[in-house]
Amino acid sequence: MIRTAMSAVEELAACLGSAVISGADASLAYRRDRSLLTAAGTPAAVVRARSAEHVVATLRIADQRGVPVVTRGAGSGLAGGANAIDGCIVLCTERMNRILSIDEHTRTATVEAGVINSDVATAAAAHGLWYVPDPGSRDFSTIGGNIATNAGGACCAKYGVTADHVARIKAVLPGGQIIHTGSATRKNTAGLNLTQLLVGSEGTLAVIVEATVRLRQLPSETATLVATFPSATAATSAVASLTAATEPSLVEFMDNTTIAAVNRMTKMGLDEAAGGMLLIQCDGDSAHTQIERCAAACGELQPIELYVTADAREGAALMQARRVALTALEKCGSTLLDDLAVPVPQLASMLTAISEIATRHELLIGTFGHAADGNLHPTIVFDAADPDAVFRARRAFSDMVARCLELGGSITGEHGVGQLKSSFLTQMVGVAERRLMGDIKSVFDPRGILNPGRGV
């Protein structure tokens, strides 16, 4: 295995020159994504591809020699899906970062896979347009990685996930064949939907090198509501009323542990006595009417406080409380971040279960998330240097996933399966369905070189 990988590295270096790095540097900088408690091997080489041709050459060589390839964008993944495998080639798209076009007439952007999400948004905004998907990592994650994990974010409440904004994908198959999927048109039902098959495939089917994403007009107005409640379940109970009353662009949730952690870090003056907080935004021409409707819906559920603002900058400042939630919890210890989605009516039951699991395993768990989608990120805070705490954290993680499945939920709303969820995938999708997924992977990747053992 090592000999094969080494000669692959030599061939790669001969073919791609300085785009190929190997040795300790490669290993250090490119062997892990942002997840904790996931395994990471030592790559034989890292290819920092600058073009689709680099990707083609890499996959041709890897496929011939049967060397595993782990593709990564910025390495911002949270499920271990981009961690190196021993002897693999890490194929990094971060240098493929050109915005190829912003088309105002079709309202699309065509970008290389390594372009940062917020760079697309900024380029679009210069044309009065909006790239909507807003994962928490938007300032450092790449479009290619966003597509490969079907990244979500807050605005999904109204506008959907990354999948809903991808029109076309250019990708490379093992062996080096380039494929183009999708259509420039809004409607297209010609043949099987290869685009949506690639979205969320976590580097197991092909390597995404370019994408055309849809843009929208920037919203005319944004109005914001902050609502605090005595308990977390009171806050989540308000979510169904809100979304029945109108269509918020986002409904974010923080529990008491998260509120306190954020307040300690930011001194924003949040109410640390509140059991739960909702941050709600409505956008468009009727943003203010809509936010008043949200406030009325919350008002019927004995909130501690309601605060409404039609000022977009103030709204953005308030949203900052939610955006720093993970950073604030990270200041309390090592964190194991989960990513569960339940039907909205089950949010309260899921929160109750999380609380019981925290007590049972003697752990601090702070929970925040995208409440309108039922997408929660219970974050286990523990001491990674204490083997017993690590053991309890892993147990708590599994217990939360199991409870989520009992409630009819999904084991991953927006982070992907990666390593963290692969042992739960069959239970989630079913035996026959998982076999189909594996057989579809074999269609794209008959030698099984692309991110083996993950995602599918």
Next chain:
Amino acid sequence: MIRTAMSAVEELAACLGSAVISGADASLAYRRDRSLLTAAGTPAAVVRARSAEHVVATLRIADQRGVPVVTRGAGSGLAGGANAIDGCIVLCTERMNRILSIDEHTRTATVEAGVINSDVATAAAAHGLWYVPDPGSRDFSTIGGNIATNAGGACCAKYGVTADHVARIKAVLPGGQIIHTGSATRKNTAGLNLTQLLVGSEGTLAVIVEATVRLRQLPSETATLVATFPSATAATSAVASLTAATEPSLVEFMDNTTIAAVNRMTKMGLDEAAGGMLLIQCDGDSAHTQIERCAAACGELQPIELYVTADAREGAALMQARRVALTALEKCGSTLLDDLAVPVPQLASMLTAISEIATRHELLIGTFGHAADGNLHPTIVFDAADPDAVFRARRAFSDMVARCLELGGSITGEHGVGQLKSSFLTQMVGVAERRLMGDIKSVFDPRGILNPGRGV
């Protein structure tokens, strides 16, 4: 082949009793969809399934014996995808028409495949909810068929196609294995997206027996604008301005030929001198503000007339002009309906090409469609009893598809590939991409019994 099919019929009859019909009756009522100029064979039997168990039994028997199965809902398809193949089993889901649940809390409906689209919408409306997808066939087409063809409609302009409203699918594989795809949650990125693979697969991968679809709150307001222009291209030029100014829920187009045909049939007092007409609706809290913005955008493009109404019933009456477009053209002769989608900036070029093609082949072509999506239905009106006219109609049809591809368009926006577009599919999607589609089909359907030769 006939002997195999006959014994399959005997086994089916023994197993499913009166659900199985054969002979001339079966052939007459179930051998064709609504398309013209497509081949239709003689089925060995028709199974009018009443349950998923009937579908399982049918596919088990068919797969064992290698008998082709053509699945149909209401037979309202327009591409020949549900026409019988000689010796096949036609598997009809029209009797699987139970609405299993409407869940107000998750805003979803779970229905059997044979439920009529508008019956779902009516049942949802009783709960103040809305099933959005509105294909022209909504009053007689089934949800299963809508999903299998990824049916579109008018409201796609704002709300997307059928694909965007499907949360879960229950389907049966050849051999009889039942699979469940998707998740009850809004966000789910666990494994490959089998749901979106089944959407638009035209009965080639599995037989859809049940689906959970997403519902929305009914919009609070609807406002309507009718705009007439001296030329068809002036009308379509307005589309980009409109959709840049706001987000209409629909933007429907009719050319002069269609306007005249509709007016002759309905005596609605439409302006037969107009070269093109747009019917525009905006919905939601700011519907009236939005429609005024649309009117202002149209006003800058020298319209003949603009008419705005905030009355939803009057709006629905005006929309009727567009809804009867195909019926009105059918009164002028036999019709060959096309379904092309181009990028919106190419609408004018496509219309010019259609006009030139009509002249070249000495045919009447009336064009209407969903302008905001670039989705046009040029409808060739000809004398089906005249072999030369049939020949010219086929030539014109091919010429329009070819021009659509040159303009970066899709060979089918919402009707599917079926028979009518199968010869163009490789050119549309590419050789390697079509091979992937065929290999994916083989994963689901290794013996190739499901709608062979179509869709993929």
